[in-house]
Amino acid sequence: IFTAAMALDYGVVKLSGGYDATEPIRVSRFLIRDYHAKKRWLSVPEIFMYSSNIGAAKMAQDVGTEAQQEFFSQLGMLQPARVELPEVGSPIIPSPWRPVNTMTISYGHGMAVSPLQLATGVAAMVNGGLVHRATLIRNPSAEPRAAKRIVSERTSSEVRRLMRLVVENGTGKNASAEGYVVGGKTGTADKPANGGYRRRSLISSFVGAFPVQDPRYVVLPVLDEPQGNKQTHGYATGGWVAAPIVKRVIERTGPLLGVRPIDEEAPELRQALGIQLNRE
DSSP, rough: OEEEEEEEHHHHSSSOOOOEEEOOOOEEEEEETTOOOOOOOEEEEHHHHHOOOOHHHHHHHHHHHHHHHHHHHHHTSOOOOOOOOOOOOOBBOOOSSSHHHHHTTTTSSOOOOOOHHHHHHHHEEEEEEEEEOOOOOOOOSOOOOOOOOOOHHHHHHHHHHHHHHHHHHSSTGGOOOOOOOOOOEEEEEEEETEEEEEEEEEEEEEEEEETSSSSSEOOOOOSSSOOOOOOTOOOOOHHHHHHHHHHHHHHHHHHTTTOOOOOOOOOHHHHHHHOOOOOO
């Protein structure tokens, strides 16, 4: 989400642009590869929809290391969350922040933040581009709290369309809660160990926003070392184990929160959120 937002907002790529994801990227003795490789040129929506590590890494390279650092700093992800709790941990960030870190961070490795920080950042990407400080204290007034612009309204609109695409056609189909117009993004990371990664030990998540055409809520379940079963066809990735949680939470809480289901096939909604894919 953040890599696409950065690249679109900084103007290094357009929504209609893309990158060559035919071959893995070799960095020293390591390879950056795609989990379900398409082995072809991918448009920006396809990179997002298919979770292409190769495409994201190339996008981040075009953004640049300094700009990436500045973006995450503005989001508040390079320091502890400023929330009303004493037990707040510090994010894990690379030092020094090398070009290889820029690439791995682009698809979710090499940096760790709290779920609260992630949800706060995603909220800023979908709410029109404004980052609000997270708080546990209810605001009794109708006046909005102070906020800082992080991306343009246009970029935020494009991110919402990308997140909707994931739920409609990509890895997040299991998050679809009928009538609530969910948008989101999968997150599946190998757990680090001994200078590398434990391939069968995952942190799987899915972040969803709804109703994504005019977001009011973000839902973020995170599972520590989930295990696949028959229902998930043996997979333990975010799209299989975390996305269904988002669906159930939204279906149960939506009515309690006063979010009315709507016709997801309405022409005006399709026009506002649709993306044309140029598949080969």
